[in-house]
Amino acid sequence: MMISEKLRSQEAIELEDKYGAHNYHPLPVVLSRGEGVYVWDAEGKQYYDFLSAYSAVNQGHCHPKIVGAMVNQAQTLTLTSRAFYNDKLGVYEQYITNYFGFDKVLPMNTGAEAVETALKICRKWAYEKKGIAENEAQIIVCDGNFHGRTTTIISFSNDENARKNFGPYTAGFIKIPYDDTEALEKALTSSQNVAGFLVEPIQGEAGVYVPSEDFLAKAQALCAAHNVLFIADEVQTGIARTGSLLAVCGNCNCEKSCEKQATYVQPDILILGKALSGGAYPVSAVLANDAIMNVIKPGQHGSTFGGNPVAAATAIAALEVVEEEGLAANARRLGQLFRDLLQEYVTESNIVTLVRGKGLLNAIVINDTEESETAWNICVKLAENGLLAKPTHGNIIRFAPPLVMTEEQLRDCVAIIIKTLKAFEPEL
Numbered sequence: 204m205m206i207s208e209k210l211r212s213q214e215a216i217e218l219e220d221k222y223g224a225h226n227y228h229p230l231p232v233v234l235s236r237g238e239g240v241y242v243w244d245a246e247g248k249q250y251y252d253f254l255s256a257y258s259a260v261n262q263g264h265c266h267p268k269i270v271g272a273m274v275n276q277a278q279t280l281t282l283t284s285r286a287f288y289n290d291k292l293g294v295y296e297q298y299i300t301n302y303f304g305f306d307k308v309l310p311m312n313t314g315a316e317a318v319e320t321a322l323k324i325c326r327k328w329a330y331e332k333k334g335i336a337e338n339e340a341q342i343i344v345c346d347g348n349f350h351g352r353t354t355t356i357i358s359f360s361n362d363e364n365a366r367k368n369f370g371p372y373t374a375g376f377i378k379i380p381y382d383d384t385e386a387l388e389k390a391l392t393s394s395q396n397v398a399g400f401l402v403e404p405i406q407g408e409a410g411v412y413v414p415s416e417d418f419l420a421k422a423q424a425l426c427a428a429h430n431v432l433f434i435a436d437e438v439q440t441g442i443a444r445t446g447s448l449l450a451v452c453g454n455c456n457c458e459k460s461c462e463k464q465a466t467y468v469q470p471d472i473l474i475l476g477k478a479l480s481g482g483a484y485p486v487s488a489v490l491a492n493d494a495i496m497n498v499i500k501p502g503q504h505g506s507t508f509g510g511n512p513v514a515a516a517t518a519i520a521a522l523e524v525v526e527e528e529g530l531a532a533n534a535r536r537l538g539q540l541f542r543d544l545l546q547e548y549v550t551e552s553n554i555v556t557l558v559r560g561k562g563l564l565n566a567i568v569i570n571d572t573e574e575s576e577t578a579w580n581i582c583v584k585l586a587e588n589g590l591l592a593k594p595t596h597g598n599i600i601r602f603a604p605p606l607v608m609t610e611e612q613l614r615d616c617v618a619i620i621i622k623t624l625k626a627f628e629p630e631l
């Protein structure tokens with residue numbers, strides 16, 4: 204019976220509202236099942252997922268190979284802590300370092316933890332290898348960054364909502380505009396104490412800002428020239444999302460990282476999370492070569508769950524799926540198609556001013572103020588029409604479906620998006 208079934212979603216919302224901290228403002232949709240590019244709500248309505256849990260579910264919901272590996276390991280051994288060795292971690296460490304072309308990995312759980320880890324490694328390297336005086340190290344970050352929610356990370360955010368009243372803030376960060384190599388060079392030359400440059404290859408949370416074609420390569424060269432570590436936060440852009448295995452791989456759509464392509468920018472420290480487990484389990488990683496990673500010695504950093512056998516088994520399966528199913532190439536091809544189809548509409552639209560992105564990390568900008576409710580209302584309507592997306596920063600809507608999508612599904616989704624947007628076009 205519909206009425207009693209309807210209560211299920213309403214009840215779930217009321218429970219979260221009553222008993223959960225209000226640190227999120229979700230769309231009023233209660234999801235209870237997922238498979239591939241689809242999720243279903245508590246009443247059984249089917250949706251295309253165009254958020255993919257902020258790009259954690261690149262391999263699609265409940266991928267049988269990933270879930271299989273996770274369940275199998277969960278029934279065998281879940282957690283040993285790093286007080287002992289386990290028989291999965293080394294295998295995973297070998298696999299992931301080969302996969303991305305680094306000497307070593309430091310396993311953590313969440314993206315924010317991995318960013319914190321990278322910052323700590325960078326500082327330690329600065330004091331022990333570069334010779335910066337104690338407590339003087341500076342790390343350059345970009346305006347509009349999003350690197351997570353810890354007290355140190357929000358210290359260098361410029362989202363007031365993320366920052367305000369969480370002080371005192373961690374010192375040691377220099378902020379420059381994104382996609383601005385002149386500002387980077389100035390910051391690098393202004394001080395002898397710069398240790399690293401932390402950057403998102405595309406700013407996802409900020410609204411999918413794709414930098415100039417040569418920004419990453421130039422930034423890396425500048426960092427190298429100043430003996431400063433180039434730290435790429437690929438928590439959101441990595442694992443095939445932008446049409447290459449990593450966004451720093453540039454215009455190559457092979458499924459593995461390598462140094463063969465002219466466009467590849469090798470970071471000194473690479474930060475991964477989200478889709479590293481295909482959204483099945485919290486798994487993050489920091490990769491670097493020995494000269495950097497070896498500054499970390501026993502007792503200096505760690506995590507009870509980091510590198511646990513379930514995480515190791517799940518992440519291997521998730522990375523295998525990316526390669527086996529050609530997800531980078533699919534993201535590249537479908538992303539281009541998505542932007543081409545939407546661009547046709549944008550040209551004649553009054554409600555959308557532009558579509559931008561790379562691979563299947565895209566966004567549209569709504570022709571209204573950041574404070575307006577229009578983007579939110581469009582997302583509510585999209586949900587009614589069977590497609591889930593969420594505004595980021597008021598008037599921007601991010602579109603990031605699982606990368607296992609087919610062309611037919613993508614065309615269906617574009618039709619839903621355009622139909623929905625048309626209902627918001629101002630009357631002529």
Ligand SMILES: *Cc1c(COP(=O)(O)O)cnc(C)c1O
Binds near residue numbers: 315318407
């Ligand atoms: C999501 C995200 C993080 C933080 O990851 P959590 O798992 O939420 O802590 C860090 N950096 C970027 C670029 C992200 O998109």
